[in-house]
Amino acid sequence: MAKLLLVLVCFLVTFGVTLIRTNATTYTVGDNSGWDVSTDLETWPQGKKFYVGDALLFQYSSIYSVCEVTRENYDSCNTSNVIATYTDGNTTIPLSKPGEMYFVCGEELYCLGGMKLQVNVLTNSTAGAPQAQSTLPQPSSKTNSPSAILPSTGVVHNNGRDSFVMVFLGFMATMLWMVQI
Numbered sequence: 001m002a003k004l005l006l007v008l009v010c011f012l013v014t015f016g017v018t019l020i021r022t023n024a025t026t027y028t029v030g031d032n033s034g035w036d037v038s039t040d041l042e043t044w045p046q047g048k049k050f051y052v053g054d055a056l057l058f059q060y061s062s063i064y065s066v067c068e069v070t071r072e073n074y075d076s077c078n079t080s081n082v083i084a085t086y087t088d089g090n091t092t093i094p095l096s097k098p099g100e101m102y103f104v105c106g107e108e109l110y111c112l113g114g115m116k117l118q119v120n121v122l123t124n125s126t127a128g129a130p131q132a133q134s135t136l137p138q139p140s141s142k143t144n145s146p147s148a149i150l151p152s153t154g155v156v157h158n159n160g161r162d163s164f165v166m167v168f169l170g171f172m173a174t175m176l177w178m179v180q181i
């Protein structure tokens, strides 16, 4: 019985970690309005948390472009020296490192008209999840408490972002506990 349980726990942990790791979010900039001079791009990022591993999807018409720029050039809408330029109309930009990222429209006038975006990319994602393995129960352990069986609390530290996973793992832990009795 203990062996079966261990296998189940291993499976769950693996499954849970996979679930967390594949939970990268792609944000469509401006939502349905897209990357457009009429979109309120200043308020769009508010209330959102961008993590390393997420991505921004810029959707825009061919009169626009997307330029990643430095902070100085963002402030002044200076696109003479950009980090990267995209013009394909449907651009996915991965948020691969923490820190501020700045985007403007390549047309200075649109940029001055508010077509610019600043996002703060956070590190507090679940990338370090495998640490949960160190708390796996020993096969000889005779504990009956669900909290001892499932090390899920060690997995997630990001303000309820993956609360679905937590609830799911908690549910499975309870199920396991009942099966064991």
Ligand SMILES: *[C@@H]1O[C@H](CO)[C@@H](O)[C@H](O)[C@H]1NC(C)=O
Binding pocket: 073, 076, 078, 079, 080, 081
């Ligand atoms: C724009 O930035 C470049 C270098 O980043 C600088 O050489 C140029 O003077 C700037 N242009 C304006 C109008 O500020």
Ligand SMILES: *[C@@H]1O[C@H](CO)[C@@H](O)[C@H](O)[C@H]1NC(C)=O
Binding pocket: 057, 090, 091, 092
């Ligand atoms: C735009 O890109 C996204 C992600 O790469 C893709 O899912 C979507 O189908 C694309 N849309 C169009 C209109 O090409």
Ligand SMILES: *[C@@H]1O[C@H](CO)[C@@H](O)[C@H](O)[C@H]1NC(C)=O
Binding pocket: 122, 123, 124, 159
């Ligand atoms: C992670 O989030 C906590 C609070 O939720 C915060 O105190 C901490 O500074 C964050 N760490 C990083 C690296 O962002």
Ligand SMILES: CC(=O)N[C@H]1CO[C@H](CO)[C@@H](O)[C@@H]1O
Binding pocket: 019, 023, 024, 025, 161, 162, 164, 165
């Ligand atoms: C499956 C899963 O956990 N999805 C979550 C991914 O993260 C977003 C927010 O960042 C949640 O809304 C999803 O529920």
